[in-house]
Amino acid sequence: MDQQKIDIKNIPVHVEVHTPDAAKTSNYKPRDRIYVRAVKGLHQLIRRYIGFAFLGLFMLLPWLKYDGNQAILLDITEQKFNIFALTLWPQDFTILAWIFIIAAYGLFFITAFYGRVWCGYLCPQTVWTFIFIWFEEKIQGTRNQRMKLDADPWTASKFFKKAATHFCWLAFSLLTALIFVGYFTPVDTLFIEFFTFEAGFWAVVSVWFFALCTYGNAGWMREIMCTHICPYARFQSAMFDKDTFTVTYDEKRGENRGPRSRKDKDYKAKGLGDCIDCNLCVHVCPTGIDIRNGLQYECINCGACVDACDDTMNKMGYPTGLIRYTTEHSLNGKPTRILRPKLLGYILVLVAVTSAFIWTLYTRVPLEMNIIRDRGSLFRLTDTGLVENTYTLSISNKSQRATVFDISVAAEMSFQWIGMQQVSLQGGETRSVTISLALDPYSTELNTIPVTFTVQQQGEADVQLQQSTKFFLGSR
Template sequence: MDQQKIDIRNIPVHVEVHQPVGVSGQYNPRDRIYVRAVKGLHQAIRRYMGFVFMGLFMLLPWLRYEGHQAILLDITEQKFNIFALTLWPQDFTILAWLFIIAAYALFFITAFYGRVWCGYLCPQSVWTFIFIWFEEKIQGTRHQRMKLDADPWSGSKFIKKAATHFCWLAFSLLTALIFVGYFTPVGPLFAEFFTLQASFWAVVSVLFFTLCTYGNAGWMREIMCTHICPYARFQSAMFDKDTFTVTYDEKRGENRGPRGRKDKDYKDKGLGDCIDCNLCVQVCPTGIDIRNGLQYECINCGACIDACDDTMTKMGYPTGLIRYTTEHSLNGKPTKVLRPKLLGYLLVLIVVCGAFVWTLYSRVPFEMNIIRDRGALYRETNEGLVENTYTLSISNKSQHAVQYDLSVASDASFNWIGPHQASLNGGETRSVTVSLALDPYATEQRSLDISFTVQQAGNPDVKLEQTTKFFVGR
């Protein structure tokens, strides 16, 4: 059989890699964003909401309730005090319901109005805007800050930069102290920290959160939103064509281009309402151009809306070139607010809220565990009775001293040996040992089902029952 030789030729393959080019001509993973100040309806709403929730964050740890800190999430003692409610590790389901409610509330809001949480209430955005406010007050406007960074180092530049970073660090330290104050008594924390008497872990925690706040809001800023926060990545799964997002009306705005205020014939020249002032880019905290369409970096803060509306008003054009709208609305179709996805999120949110309320309502403020005598299942007394010994472990999960009544229920008649009442302070756990004695000829069974009951004295509706076995031993 003839064999044919196949010629093999090496074909050189050249792969050329193109790297992005920054302003300096070299690869720059991040050019600094100089955010321009803007005023308007949406920024006023954002500021007022930020003031309210920032005030709550700062003031809540200082509130007192019946002689103790109203909100204290004490991890070392494994209990969370929230006004009159005390949560223990056994109440993890309540915290789980809270997290589930927060998640579905976020899904519902996102499906309806986009990433408004990110733009208005996210701590990263709120603290970033506060740090930018410090920059504006110390270093000046956007153009002044850009010029200051471009200028060579001088005494004036050093003072402005040092003052800015001092304010950032001071506010970060205050934030860290308040935050740690949710987990340890806030009053002693402040006093001990500044007198150098705080514990090692308290100091480490405060310094850690200080550096985190300083780094996130002062240096990383939009990197947290665009590269680190997972919410920016999966938000698109909750968007649809009826979701209200910050959107540029391309049909109305294009073709963009400059013109004078008195130029009323700009449409005859093929121009749209966008005068290409670039203010929408300058005020954006993530540095995007909303005119390029929906982008995952957009946090729906509405800054570009306020900047554009101000420009449209000065030009004498109708406002709303950039606005909260839907894709269907831009295409001339009606927006469906009540749609299956949104109703589904709402239904689940209502269900989990109901489950949370029911869990709180049905929660018994104490706990009981029955531990049998490990030495023997039963023993015979001198009187010929069969005796079983039990240890009732009772935990008072409330914040007040409570007295409990102890009893047992069964078809047989037992002799109760031990205390019938137990008094526990708030948060205390106590073991009460009781014995039950029974005439072995009173029943033909080798074991009996019995039910111990622990009831709050004076309140028959608050009680716990637990079933166990009584061994006769015949």
């Protein structure tokens, strides 16, 4: 037993605490401001036209009228969404779910095929950021002028330019917020009441909240939203493969990079590639990355570096496409597969969910009915000896127009009907209709009789709902 004993030794432990060197960390900047340089080219022209179309739709849609009402009104307080002739209620959640699923798989499909082009061409964060940068360029000048202005001491001219820039930012943010809130409340009334100080508390709070969010996101945070906050930047690479078109630098052609004269035609003999190391691709990038370092999750595929590089190549007399939309397979000399299993899978899912969405819309009945019974008194005997059951029908007109509905009942027996057989409802109105059925108890030996109520829109055989219940006679 003594030979199995293990001696225990005390090992002293010395922990050293390293404190940061203030001299080395005092100049550390967690984020330097990105000064985006203006660039012209095919991709930026496309991006601007798409951005203008998107912005125009956003600004115009709340003002459209349909059948005398706001065409698109997502009224949360009334719990109904009017989209032209379609009115969605909380019971129509499946339709909204289908819309979100279609949008998600559409985004997945586009990402697998052409990379992160949604972020570069249509994302509201990108569109509004470029609009804010446009204000900067018009008021403060070019990229170099803006950098010099920020480095200069404060003067009256600098204060005026900065104040004018932020005023334009805030004014455009306020307009954006008013239009956005106008999707959820009547937009014409909102504009009038907001500027006449008659708007309600929550309307005012909502407008200023979204205005400040727009001002902060597009004016100050900018690329932080794309690189650190937006989750799409983190998982989009999971949808990439070697056949995905992304903005890519052709390293084999561009390296070794270095400056040279336009007249220098023997640069390749000196070991230089086509990249002249002008850094314009970095200056025009809204997220401040260097695409020559390879594919990075911060890249939003806006194509600004493609246009800047193509312009430089044209000036140098070199072939364009040093930076271009291409695939990894293409760069390695292999053919690019457009129709591949991943893309086909997204297409099949898109077709399936779109078909389900269309079928749900096609079979949707703009009507709802619920039968409510008094559980305390299932039946009663009338003075004439008949058994009477009372039903309360809650009928909702889920359309936008006034409609007349016919109410009927079907059963094995012939009942005496007591109550309304027609009901007129305004668009979006819900009304409870009380109906009684009476029957001679000696006309049948059954204790319960199945009955089916039908509510049908007058003149529209397809717009009807049926719901079954029971007629109780009690034990005899």
